[in-house]
Amino acid sequence: MAEVRKIEAILLVWGVRDEVLEKLPVSGQWLYGEYDFIAKVDFAGEEEMEEFEKTLRHLINGNTFKLMPVKLSAVKREVEGEETIALLESVKASAP
Numbered sequence: 001m002a003e004v005r006k007i008e009a010i011l012l013v014w015g016v017r018d019e020v021l022e023k024l025p026v027s028g029q030w031l032y033g034e035y036d037f038i039a040k041v042d043f044a045g046e047e048e049m050e051e052f053e054k055t056l057r058h059l060i061n062g063n064t065f066k067l068m069p070v071k072l073s074a075v076k077r078e079v080e081g082e083e084t085i086a087l088l089e090s091v092k093a094s095a096p
Helices: 046-060
Strands: 007-013 037-043 065-071 074-079 082-087
Antiparallel strands (some): 007 037, 074 082
């Protein structure tokens, strides 16, 4: 049986007003400097992360964010009695 582990990512947002930051669907820390906001975000898989990116683009009205995976998903399988783990390397950071 395969087990898919979640994806952990860091979200950085810049160049948006406070009213937009208040509407973000995640909790994090407001920053003052190059970036306006930082948060750790967890996803069940790559599809959930892509949906989150679409939501952010709509909410922020642009690409003024980076979503950077810091822990990739892994799949654990038992093949012919042996346990193997395969890393999914197709996860990419979004950046404008």
